[in-house]
Amino acid sequence: MTTANIILQVDNVDIYYGDFQAIRNVSFQVPERSIISIIGSNGAGKSTLLKAIAGLLKPYSGKIIFKGKDITGLMANKIVAEGISLVPEGRRIFPRMTVYENLIIGSYTPKARRKNKELLNKVFELFPVLKEKSQQIASNLSGGQQQMLAIGRALMSDPELIIFDEISLGLAPLIVKEIYQKISEINREGTTVVLVEQDVRRSLKASEFSYVMRGGEIVLTGKSSALEEEDVKVAYFGL
Template identity: 55%
Template sequence: MLQIENITVYYGNIQAIKGVTLDIQEGEIVTLIGANGAGKSTLLKTISGLLKPKDGQIIYEGKPIGGKAAQAIVKQGISHVPEGRRIFANMTVEENLQLGAYLRRDRAGIKKDMEQVYELFPRLLERVKQQAGTLSGGEQQMLAMGRALMAKPKLLLLDEPSMGLAPLLVKTIFRIIEEIKATGTTILLVEQNAHLALSIADRAYVMETGRIVLSGKANELTESEEVKMAYLGGH
């Protein structure tokens, strides 16, 4: 579904991604784990068109998308839930969700998807007319995910969905990620909580200073001594 081939990405003069190659198959949850500053968020931003690769290729469903405008990439079926949620604080929950469907014209489909978002996130239904900025952190995360789903993505990029949330809410968010996968959406998950990310992923990549240093099935990486020592607090 998505192939990334040897891409390099710069922030100004700093090389943030150094020759990364990875692939995602349809229907999978693939997780990217690594320390802060490893380049995980940069990679997601490059896939979704917010940053442009200097070298290498990003192929989505057989077509190159590296360097395309972000809205063109959304149109092709990739939605990005950014780190820090980035909801529109002065707009209502409903208005935020409607913005997610901005590029769509199928009114009946939008209505149906809105209902599905409310089924996934009942809390949002209770807050439909509430200003998004007044929601709790967990509710804002649900809204950011719901808004991305309103674009009807085939591939969902999730950046740090558990950040700053209470443990109980984190469990809820991860259960919902699994439910989203069950609807047929493919997911690329960037997550600091490596334990949880590996528990729901099919495969995983480990990033360090802009490079992929390990990859494999999620359950195998969970057992890897290297991963245990660095990311799972094990010995």
């Protein structure tokens, strides 16, 4: 990896909740147009790290650099405008708005708004079911469709980097498989992907590069194809 094509760089980040240190000196890099995964159990600090990248909380120290620009501590709404989009855990769609409105609000940033028609067509191409149900109230969709809507909404901001937080949680295996196919499709179109998962096997299979977290630290790093599932599990559980 040369620095020229690193799109996201996290340097020595520490995050605290009060006195509790949730993230300890975490550093990692995401190459442009790659799929990387961050693997870890519940409470390993993955979500905290994501929140810091997405601007929902501020790191105590360290730097987050996106496309060569320091974005540490920027507000979430500014970070979206920079080109990072987060598909949050639990989907967090706007339940009382229609599918169409959920998508269109996704391109709220001025840059995305200018080409919202084009973006909308792309999303409808990727998820035809959303086009079909575009006038329905979002809360009436099935779990899988809501997940697609959450992804579609994130794509509507025209991101260069998209982060998926626990995307397979609570979904049927068949739907998870379909969604992972869509993710690799999104990646092929040129968007960098960060996957955050508890599911070790799926993460290794879907990504090119993996970071394993435990207790707020990165404990194992490597090319996904080179990492043995057993090694990852050992790191994951700290056995």
